[in-house]
Amino acid sequence: MxxxxxxxxxxxxxxxxxxxxxxxxxxxxxxxxxxxxxxxxxxxxxxxxxxxxxxxxxxxxxxxxxxxxxxxxxxxxxxxxxxxxxxxxxxxxxxxxxxxxxxxxxxxxxxxxxxxxxxxxxxxxxxxxxxxxxxxxxxxxxxxxxxxxxxxxxxxxxxxxxxxxxxxxxxxxxxxxxxxxxxxxxxxxxxxxxxxxxxxxxxxxxxxxxxxxxxxxxxxxxxxxxxxxxxxxxxGFSPMPPEWSFGIFVSRHGRLREFATIEGIREMARKMEENDLPWTTVIIEGWNTYDTSTYEDLKKIVDELHKKGKKVLVYERCGRLDKEYWETHKAKEDFFVKDSSGNTLIKEAPLYNPVDAPDRRLSCFLDLTNPETLDWWQNYVWKRLLVDIGLDGAKIDFGEEFPEDENLKLFSGRSIKGMHHYHAVKYGTMMYNLYQKMRPEGGICWARGGGIGAQRYPYLWCGDQLREFRFLKAILSAILSSGVSGIPFMCHDLAGYMPARDKERNIEEEVFIRGTELACFTVNMETHGTVTRPYDFSPEIIDIYRLYSKIHYALIPYLIEQARISSDTGIPLVRHLYLEFPEDEKVRGIEDEYMLGDGLLVAPVLEDSNKRDIYLPSGEWNDLWNEKIFKGPYEFSKYTAPLERIPIFIYSDTRSEVLDKVVENIRSILKS
Known part of the structure; x- marks a missing residue:
């Protein structure tokens, strides 16, 4: 001492x-x-x-x-x-x-x-x-x-x-x-x-x-x-996301190049329509966002999808602009972070993805301390994309890679220490604000990486998971821990984005459906990766996915209502039970149930099983499926939850003004 x-x-x-x-x-x-x-x-x-x-x-x-x-x-x-x-x-x-x-x-x-x-x-x-x-x-x-x-x-x-x-x-x-x-x-x-x-x-x-x-x-x-x-x-409070962003997102891994062409995007839209699978937004990962030679086609497909009521996001890497595109975007060397020798191609932060890139890659990072950089990036590079082409935002990846090597120099002269986190937060906040300014119906960041203040974007996603049951638990953990850390809107790749390593213990159809059920009762749903596409499963699995897609859209009035509360108060949309029932010591260690807003208790099945234990805190609870009433505290031992069913309970003490109607609509969908 x-x-x-x-x-x-x-x-x-x-x-x-x-x-x-x-x-x-x-x-x-x-x-x-x-x-x-x-x-x-x-x-x-x-x-x-x-x-x-x-x-x-x-x-x-x-x-x-x-x-x-x-x-x-x-x-x-x-x-x-x-x-x-x-x-x-x-x-x-x-x-x-x-x-x-x-x-x-x-x-x-x-x-x-x-x-x-x-x-x-x-x-x-x-x-x-x-x-x-x-x-x-x-x-x-x-x-x-x-x-x-x-x-x-x-x-x-x-x-x-x-x-x-x-x-x-x-x-x-x-x-x-x-x-x-x-x-x-x-x-x-x-x-x-x-x-x-x-x-x-x-x-x-x-x-x-x-x-x-x-x-x-x-x-x-x-x-x-x-x-x-x-x-x-x-x-800082999280801004209220645009209402359209509570819907379903469709994405594919960039290396597959499925959304790198107009034809690939049209094929996805056709397949979704053929299978009666609703969606709102496509993330065209694989399309080269900063290659201006593609902008004519990009404008064409954006206009085409807008006419159908859809939204379009592109993919980018937290402002990295490869040197091959500098000339067409009128970039200057002073727009980028430099090392002590004046080089703008610098090593990314240590401990980058050890599977895809065990060594530190070289990238060009925007110098966000240079006012001229900010003006050029927003009012030239991105004005073309948002105003001229009409994009609705971007998936912003790799926000964890800004380095803090001592030989790096910033335009402002400030210390490089702390920039590892601050760079991603400033970039995400700046871009989200820009989208609201330049898009009439608002735009969104679908961002990965950051630190203090990351709730300002306001959508982050959980990054990379395998299509395995254990990663469903990890996804929910990430959402709950983020929520109690001031991040009210954490999204994820539905059921993981890469195939399982252990396929015998993680049958893809089952993990996919349990992941669909979990995602349905969160802020939005997004399919992504190199895994099986929703419309490529068997008819039985497609039917279940379609059911939960429609339930999610029925939920949106409630999600919007509760998200406004999150935006006004800092209380997350997906809540650890402790936030709603702090006096109940039983809920403190429960991390496989949650409250969606203040009116729905969700108990997803996160393992290869058709039964699970459930705890209901004090109050009156109405089972979504059979409409039975339970007085809490109440414990279920081995509640039956077949593959097509996720346990949901409606809380009688909710302050929601729309939940009754939403539940009525969901029950109509279940009966149809």
Whole structure:
């Protein structure tokens, strides 16, 4: 533990002067800018605190008000070795004990919710830590494929494409943890950090931050929903997606080249119509987005599909423009990140996809710190695509690849540290805003990769999974963990995008249907990859897929209603049961059920089985299939769920104004 040399008490902040092991001083500031939200910052030089953390940087970048005003504090002595910090607008408080050192975060009743009892520094990192209770669950850390509850685990906050993995990787890591004890921790930096939530020492949490000053927010609230709202107010609410984007997307892997021509796209549309399979949007992965020689054909197929009421997205790689297209797009070298030798072809971030590209590939990255780059990219390159051709947005891939090598130079002169995450977030936010500006019915990003603020795009997708049952669990885990990390709209490739490795244990028809059922009851549905296309299965499987496609479209009024709530509050559309029933200890460890909005409990079958156990929390629940009423808490042992059926229960206490009609329509579809 670092020694405390001095305490400075000011009307709106408290500063602790600490001594490092090397004898150098470090300054720790504690302040509050919103009721029940506390901010801890460090600096190596007195009064030189970096107030531009991740969320402040984003708001400055996009000319948004900060909504942060440092609140006046009331500092009370409790003893010679402790004092309490309160605020007139805060119902929470902080108690600082000097010997032994503790920072206690108290709720309005004076109960300790969170404790920090150790802060240590070395030349390149800061570690802050505290205690965990025996029955405490800690959710979040962004998109996680190994569970929404991260208690007993550790995680690197560093976006990576490890291709079809479920451990140790995340395309969208968020340094945010939500505890069942009524608090949340948020490290407000884009630089690399490491969270240990009881893996090394079961009753201890710790956060290590590298190459940046400490900037930790602590939220203390009565409910998890209030914490998520506080976090959204700080980091940005997710915009409401266009209504058409809640439908069904059709995509194929680019290497197949199926959507690289007008004929290939027309063939898909014809097959979908022949089989009476509804869809809204096509992602034409495989079409060379920046090859201007294709633009005449691109315009032709976009106009053709628009006349049929469809939408069209192209595929691109987070702004990478290959040099062969520079001349036709009037690109300049200064538009791109350079190394110390002036080269614009630079190595992508380490730990890229070890299957497809084990070595660091070379790419040209847009320099998003150069205003001229931003103007050219938006008002020349993409204006042609959005206005002249009429595209409705893009699938933006590989947001995890921006490097932080020390030899890289940015136009603005800012440090390269933190750009690995910030580049993807700034690019995605910029492009989403551009789509709204240039498309009359709104446009969307279908994006992979990012960090703090990624909810601003607002659609992210879960990346790459195999068509196996275990990856259905991983997909749901990613959706739930993202939701409790401030990302309300997480999409995915329905049932995975690559064939199973173990085909005997993962019969494709069965995984496909169980994946279809799961996707039906999420924000939207998207088929993608090199796997079997929906219309190429047997007639029986096509019939089930058609049924759930139509159910999904019947759900859309409810999805739109609930998505508006998500956009206004930060509460995810697909919700961990804990968010709706925080007092029910039984739901805390359940990660194979969820609430879709506040009115539907969904219990997907995620393994090779036609039965599953189901828990219904307190309240009245109506079975979608047989209309039976159950009083919760209620537990089913081996609820029967044949391949064509996903267990769904309607919650009587829903506040939805449209759900009754939606359920009526779904039941009509089921009977037809």
């Amino acid at each position: 670092t020694d405390i040399l001095e305490i400075i008490k000011n009307p709106d902040r408290v500063e602790l002067i600490l001594s490092r092991e090397n004898g150098k001083k470090v300054y720790l500031r504690i302040a509050s800018s919103k009721a029940n939200v506390w901010r801890l910052q460090s600096a190596d030089v007195k009064e030189e605190f970096d107030n531009l953390g991740a969320v402040q940087l984003l708001k400055e970048e996009f000319n948004e008000p900060s909504n942060e005003n440092i609140l006046p504090l009331d500092i009370k002595e409790k003893s010679d070795t402790s004092f309490q910090i309160e605020s007139a607008v805060n119902s929470t408080s902080i108690q600082i004990n000097l010997s032994p050192f503790h920072i206690l975060f108290l709720d309005k009743t004076g109960k300790t919710k969170c404790t920090i009892d150790d802060i240590s520094f070395d030349e390149a990192s800061i570690t802050i830590s505290g205690s965990l209770k025996n029955n405490e669950f800690t959710y979040g850390l962004g998109e996680r494929f190994n569970g929404a509850n991260q208690r007993g685990k550790s995680a690197h906050i560093w976006s990576e494409d490890r291709w079809c993995q479920t451990e140790g990787n995340s395309y969208v890591p968020i340094p945010f943890v939500l505890s069942t004890e009524g608090y949340a921790l948020f490290m407000n930096r884009y630089e690399y950090s490491f969270f240990d939530l009881g893996e090394n020492t079961p009753d201890r949490w710790s956060i290590t931050l590298k190459d940046a000053p400490l900037d930790l927010y602590v939220f203390i609230e009565d409910s998890p929903k209030e914490i998520l709202r506080d976090y959204a107010e700080l980091s």
